[in-house]
Amino acid sequence: MSRERQCSGSKADGSPCGAVPQLVNADGLCPAHRPGGRREMSERGRKGGRANKRAAGLDPSELPPLTSHADAQSWLETIGRAVASGRLPERQAQAAIRAVAEWVRAEGERAAVEVLDELRAEIDELKSSLASGSIRAI
Numbered sequence: 001m002s003r004e005r006q007c008s009g010s011k012a013d014g015s016p017c018g019a020v021p022q023l024v025n026a027d028g029l030c031p032a033h034r035p036g037g038r039r040e041m042s043e044r045g046r047k048g049g050r051a052n053k054r055a056a057g058l059d060p061s062e063l064p065p066l067t068s069h070a071d072a073q074s075w076l077e078t079i080g081r082a083v084a085s086g087r088l089p090e091r092q093a094q095a096a097i098r099a100v101a102e103w104v105r106a107e108g109e110r111a112a113v114e115v116l117d118e119l120r121a122e123i124d125e126l127k128s129s130l131a132s133g134s135i136r137a138i
Contacts, residue, residue: 009033056087058096066103075100 007017007030019030027034032041062078064071079096082088088096129135 007033057092058082058088066100069104069107072100072104 006021006028007019007024008028009017009019009030009032011017017030017033019032023030025034029037031037034040058078063075066072066075076097079088079093079100083090083093126135
């Protein structure tokens with residue numbers, strides 16, 4: 001029966017290394033216990049930490065109040081730059097873009113209702129003028 005290799009190194013407290021056998025090379029050492037291994041493992045940890053670090057996101061002060069289409073365009077540009085720089089994860093960017101799109105849709109509906117109300121008022125005024133005889137129908 002073949003015995004799996006075990007790292008011949010030891011931990012700082014003197015106990016045997018617990019590296020999984022798949023990591024142990026023919027030299028009997030795991031990556032951490034090979035010459036230069038401590039530095040290599042430290043660098044791997046730093047790289048992994050940077051890769052797993054959460055994106056900073058956007059500070060609300062970076063976004064103007066959303067009151068006009070120009071503001072919506074500014075939001076989209078800021079969101080795009082934050083995604084491109086890695087500050088904003090894609091999922092959060094998609095949620096922010098959906099929020100802008102909903103605002104644009106709602107603003108369009110509000111503007112349409114405003115125009116309709118103005119047209120109704122003008123029609124009512126014209127009807128009233130026609131009824132009183134102050135203007136003649138064509």
